[in-house]
Amino acid sequence: xxxxxxxxxFSGDQSFKFILLSSAAFILMLVAGIVIxxxxxxxxxxxxxxxxxxxxxxxxxxxxxxxxxxxxIGTLLTSIIALVISFPLSLIITIFIGxxxxxxxxxxxxxxxxELLAGIPSIIYGFWGLFVLVPIVREFQILFDIAxxxxxxxxxxIVLAIMxxxxxxxxxxEVIGLVPKELKEAAYSLGATRYEVIKNVTLSYSGSGIxxxxxxxFGRALGxxxxxxxxxxxxxxxxxSIFGPGNTMASLIANEFTEAANxxxxxxxxxxxxxxxxxTAVINILGKIIIKKFVSGTK
Amino acid sequence: xKHILLIIIVSFFVFSCGHKSEHPESEEKTQQExxxxxxxxxxxxxxxxxxxxxxxxxxxxxxxxxQAIGSGGGIRQMLSKTVDFxxxxxxxxxxxxxxxxxxxxxxxxxxxxxxxxxxxxGKPNLKLSPEIIADIFLGKITKWTNKKIRGxxxxxxxxxxxxxxxxxxxxxxxxxxxxxxxxxxxSEWKQSVGRxxxxxxxVGLGGKGNQGVAGQIQQLPGxxxxxxxxxxxxxxxxxxxxxxxxxxFISPGIESVSFAANVVLPADTRVSVTDTDAPEGYPLSSFTxxxxxxxxxxxxxxxxxxxxxxxxxxxxxxxGQKYAEPLHYAPxxxxxxxxxxxxxxxxxxxxxxxxxx
Numbered sequence: 001x002x003x004x005x006x007x008x009x010f011s012g013d014q015s016f017k018f019i020l021l022s023s024a025a026f027i028l029m030l031v032a033g034i035v036i037x038x039x040x041x042x043x044x045x046x047x048x049x050x051x052x053x054x055x056x057x058x059x060x061x062x063x064x065x066x067x068x069x070x071x072x073i074g075t076l077l078t079s080i081i082a083l084v085i086s087f088p089l090s091l092i093i094t095i096f097i098g099x100x101x102x103x104x105x106x107x108x109x110x111x112x113x114x115e116l117l118a119g120i121p122s123i124i125y126g127f128w129g130l131f132v133l134v135p136i137v138r139e140f141q142i143l144f145d146i147a148x149x150x151x152x153x154x155x156x157x158i159v160l161a162i163m164x165x166x167x168x169x170x171x172x173x174e175v176i177g178l179v180p181k182e183l184k185e186a187a188y189s190l191g192a193t194r195y196e197v198i199k200n201v202t203l204s205y206s207g208s209g210i211x212x213x214x215x216x217x218f219g220r221a222l223g224x225x226x227x228x229x230x231x232x233x234x235x236x237x238x239x240x241s242i243f244g245p246g247n248t249m250a251s252l253i254a255n256e257f258t259e260a261a262n263x264x265x266x267x268x269x270x271x272x273x274x275x276x277x278x279x280t281a282v283i284n285i286l287g288k289i290i291i292k293k294f295v296s297g298t299k
Numbered sequence: 300x301k302h303i304l305l306i307i308i309v310s311f312f313v314f315s316c317g318h319k320s321e322h323p324e325s326e327e328k329t330q331q332e333x334x335x336x337x338x339x340x341x342x343x344x345x346x347x348x349x350x351x352x353x354x355x356x357x358x359x360x361x362x363x364x365x366q367a368i369g370s371g372g373g374i375r376q377m378l379s380k381t382v383d384f385x386x387x388x389x390x391x392x393x394x395x396x397x398x399x400x401x402x403x404x405x406x407x408x409x410x411x412x413x414x415x416x417x418x419x420x421g422k423p424n425l426k427l428s429p430e431i432i433a434d435i436f437l438g439k440i441t442k443w444t445n446k447k448i449r450g451x452x453x454x455x456x457x458x459x460x461x462x463x464x465x466x467x468x469x470x471x472x473x474x475x476x477x478x479x480x481x482x483x484x485x486s487e488w489k490q491s492v493g494r495x496x497x498x499x500x501x502v503g504l505g506g507k508g509n510q511g512v513a514g515q516i517q518q519l520p521g522x523x524x525x526x527x528x529x530x531x532x533x534x535x536x537x538x539x540x541x542x543x544x545x546x547x548f549i550s551p552g553i554e555s556v557s558f559a560a561n562v563v564l565p566a567d568t569r570v571s572v573t574d575t576d577a578p579e580g581y582p583l584s585s586f587t588x589x590x591x592x593x594x595x596x597x598x599x600x601x602x603x604x605x606x607x608x609x610x611x612x613x614x615x616x617x618x619g620q621k622y623a624e625p626l627h628y629a630p631x632x633x634x635x636x637x638x639x640x641x642x643x644x645x646x647x648x649x650x651x652x653x654x655x656x
Contacts, residue, residue: 060499061470062492134518149463150519151504234468234505245504247468255507258369259470259496261395 035277042271044264053271059236061256066268068275070238074246075279077153078228079221081242082160087214089161090169094210097169098176099198111173118166126230129159134231146243151233153246159227164217171216175209176202208291215287222280225250249276334607339366340373340386343411343472343527344587347626348386351619358614361607370472371496377403377590380598383608385590388472389479389496390569401597404646405568406639407586408615410629412556413476414531414538414583417523418516419443422537423455426548429484429574429582432541435523436464436481437488438502443521458521465515465524468505470497476585477525480573525583528556529627545578552581556629559584564638584629589615596649605648613643613654 039046045053049066056067093114101107130151137158138150179202187197203210225248233245234255249272260266345367352363368376370387377385378398390405415427431447434440440447443457467474475496482489492498504519506512509526513534516522528551531538540548549555559572559580574582589612592598595605616639620630631639646653 058499061497062495062499130514130518138519147461147463148519149504151515229468229507230511234507235503236499236505247505251468255469255505256497257470259371259472261371261374261496 035274038270038274038277042267042274045267045271048264049268053268054275057238059252061260061262061265064262064264066264068249068252068272070236071247071249071252071272072275072279074153074232074239075222075248075250075276077239077242077246078157078160078232078248079218081154081157082164082221083214083218085158085161086165086168086217090165090172090214090217091210093165093169094172094176095198095202098173099202102177114166114169117162118170122163122224122227123230125159125163126227129155129227129231133158141243146241149233149243149245151231152244153232153239153242156228156232156248157242159231160221160224163224163227164221167217167220168210168213171213172206172210175206175213178209179205211291212287215284215291218283218287219280222283223250223276225254229254249273249279334360334604335362335364336383336604336608336611337364337366337381338373338384338386338589339368339376339382340590341370341388341472341587342367343370343388344386344409344628346529347409347623347628350622350626351615354622355611355614355619359607359611361611363611369470370475371470374590377592377598383595383599383604384612386588387590388585388587389475390571390586390588391590399592402593403590404593404642405588405590406612406616406642407568407588407631407635409620409623409631410556410560410572410584410586411476412528412551412559412581412584412629413473413480413525414528414551415523415525415541416513416516416531416536416538418518418520419455419537420458420520421456423452424537424550425455425539426451426542427539428542429481433481433485433488435462436466436500436502437485437491438464460521463519463522464500464503465506465512465519465522466498466500466503467509467512468507471508472496472585472587473509473525473527474498476573476583479571479585480583483571483574527627528552532627541582543578543580543582544574544576547578549579549581551583553624553627553629555579555581556584557632560586560629560632560635564634566638566641568635568638568642586635591646593645594647594650595653596647599648602648602653605646606653609643609646609653613640616640616643 045066049056053067054072055069056065057069058065058067059070093110097107097110101110133155134150137155138148141148141150183201183205184197187201192200228248229251232247232251234247234251235245236247236252239246253269253272257269260269348365352365356362370389373385373387374391374395376382391403396403415432417425428451431440431451441461443460443462449457475494478492478494478498481492482494492501504515506515506524509530512524512526513530513536516524516536517534538551540550543549558577559575559582561577561580562572562575564570568586568588570586572580572584572586575584595608599605599608616631616636623630644652644654
């Protein structure tokens with residue numbers, strides 16, 4: 001009887017371990033597979049253009065000249081501006097939900113709203129941007145005598161900022177909830193005000209978690225396609241100003257992939273995908289390093 | 300913890316079960332639906348094709364599965380032989396044809412037109428010359444009050460606004476027709492931009508799809524752009540009359556588009572009718588084609604299926620033409636139908652002629 005039980009738990013353990021291992025291996029294989037595919041299909045473009053692919057600013061499918069500098073800049077600009085706009089907002093939401101209203105109606109409402117924002121399909125953000133935000137931006141551009149396109153890098157950064165708020169905010173308030181009560185109570189007993197507790201205890205304790213959320217949202221902004229395509233203006237030239245039209249790598253691929261009949265053209269689009277992948281990976285790794293430093297710094 | 304374990308186990312079961320049951324199903328499918336014809340390609344004639352295919356299905360029970368993935372995708376799928384027929388807005392060039400394992404034929408199905416539309420107060424119907432159009436899209440004319448524009452349209456009260464060019468951001472046959480036209484009428488355009496489905500636009504904003512461009516123009520005062528004919532009437536937008544080769548200002552419409560094809564057609568129908576010689580023809584018109592392998596054994600599984608496919612196309616260029624006009628496509632002129640008949644009769648399966656008629 002005892003023997004049987006032991007056998008059972010042994011084989012259960014074994015099979016559980018097997019499932020875990022194979023799932024982990026599957027994820028690794030998937031990532032490796034994506035990298036290999038991207039590299040394989042972009043080899044023609046890699047060998048034809050070399051580094052010029054990144055430094056070149058002309059994207060001309062007619063003459064077969066491909067340089068993605070305008071799209072690289074467009075991707076980074078929109079994402080960074082979006083991050084700058086969304087960071088204070090998501091931090092405020094984080095503190096609101098995580099510190100001030102941890103229960104009750106306001107909490108439920110805010111949580112619900114943030115989660116709803118995350119669930120809205122990106123095409124709807126695009127529509128909203130095009131029909132609501134663009135005319136407003138255009139009014140401002142007329143006011144300041146800038147070419148009144150309405151669409152452009154700044155407009156898409158605003159749309160992106162709203163789209164990524166839930167990613168950083170929801171991780172933010174989960175992390176804030178993990179701050180030990182004892183720490184906060186200790187600070188209060190020393191006579192700290194609520195603001196001081198939030199500033200010195202809560203935020204510094206959960207800093208790395210909040211940063212991780214921000215980085216996740218940045219990654220999301222880098223790869224967003226549909227909403228950006230609809231409001232960025234899709235101009236394949238180097239952006240003249242942040243209020244002018246531009247384009248991003250993801251949007252370029254989505255726009256031109258269907259009609260890319262020629263081999264070099266297709267390969268150039270694959271290389272664009274490869275570079276987008278690398279940019280995202282680099283930012284993720286950088287983020288991990290920053291978090292590590294941050295954590296060891298507070299210790 | 301228990302939950303996670305449960306989820307993992309259940310998902311594995313679902314995954315593996317799903318895998319097993321997929322196989323016999325897909326085998327059944329291929330046996331049952333032997334005469335499901337698969338095509339892929341151009342989005343431009345898609346509304347017409349879907350109407351034609353559903354009517355044809357009602358008549359003959361032959362099922363046609365057409366995927367509007369774009370002309371480039373259609374050509375790619377034809378070259379890799381994963382579809383029975385392709386469809387394209389720009390005929391395959393010599394380089395593309397050389398990539399195919401076997402010779403490919405083009406069969407025109409209808410004509411479409413690209414219109415130039417704009418956002419100006421009062422929605423006037425402008426007259427534009429090829430030179431003005433090229434200069435606007437090259438970024439050389441930047442204001443609506445430009446002398447050349449006012450010279451052709453003395454009755455129109457132009458606002459003192461800058462011109463904002465709107466073009467397609469996605470690769471498209473519409474852009475090809477437009478740039479093909481400009482390459483014919485402007486040597487500067489031909490040198491600096493050229494013809495293609497995706498272009499290196501010197502100025503302007505990109506909108507995704509015809510509707511994207513039309514929407515952009517409706518929103519932006521002073522903007523100008525191009526899209527397919529049907530979008531002008533469905534959005535109630537003004538269109539320009541364009542000066543053609545013979546010196547007439549022609550407004551786009553089903554008749555003037557059909558007239559554009561009243562020129563001598565080559566035996567393989569691979570011809571661009573933009574900037575047409577026909578005196579009453581609208582200069583921004585173009586055929587759209589289906590593409591097939593000359594010997595259908597190259598990509599079609601059975602002779603029976605090949606017969607059904609050829610019969611279907613025969614129907615499309617004859618009776619099927621009646622569906623074109625209500626959807627704002629111009630039907631094929633007689634000469635184009637006759638040449639297409641000749642091409643269809645020449646098609647073979649494993650070396651044997653398909654049509655006995």
